Amino acid sequence: MCANRQTDLYAVLGGNPSDSVQQLRHRYQQLALQYHPDRLRGRCPTEMESAVNKFLEVEAAWRILSDQDTRRQYDVERRAQELKQGGPEDSAVNLEDMIWDQEDCVFTHCCRCGGRFCISEEELEEETGRMEQNGEEDESGRMQRGEEEAGQQRGMLVCCDTCSLSVYVTWALNRKTRSETSHLR
Structure with a gap:
């Protein structure tokens, strides 16, 4: 426009x-x-x-x-x-620290407003694939956090479903999906 x-x-x-x-x-x-x-x-x-x-x-x-x-x-x-543009970013959260909501099939993290930050398995796979294809920068143009040190981290900005806060969710590139780990049980 x-x-x-x-x-x-x-x-x-x-x-x-x-x-x-x-x-x-x-x-x-x-x-x-x-x-x-x-x-x-x-x-x-x-x-x-x-x-x-x-x-x-x-x-x-x-x-x-x-x-x-x-x-x-x-x-x-x-x-x-x-x-x-990434603001206001509340904090960084590792995917391992989020709770798997079996009913909604999403990882969740509680926001201080009482809302939730939610990310689905499909979103994680899609974002990982997109980052691998498009290079090392995220939507806001900054380098992926932890990428220089570990070379194995991926991440994305996730907004609260209630307020305007967002968190940067990180995960290991080589992490197993929920479907892969359910076959091991």
Whole structure:
């Protein structure tokens, strides 16, 4: 939706996500008047160029945030990007320290909010395979924890099912799956 995903459109308008359309319109109108090229005639070329760029940025932000559908889509993408960026990461948890929930067929770890961090066997296998194919960096671009020392660790960020916290779950590359260990019994 937005060409530069790093740009917060609310910040461009000097607002925040809780602002109403009317509040954002007021901020947009003030900024549009301040940076409109017609109001800045006679200024030096670099000032003019900077103002035009700011005006275009404000105009683009308003175009997205003024429409209910595009604003909702932007908010969803913005929230997803925030979650992908790894924050707030509560801690690192080893898969061996998580509890196997036989009923839901997932590994779980309790969050301090009372929710759960859950990861299924399939997600573990899929993530391990993806990491082996795509190299050593995870979604946020950082090297896998413990990879340099052990050369055998894999991991992924898992979000709480109730709050916004997340944990980094690590596991050994050579670990046995639940189905492999059930055959041994």
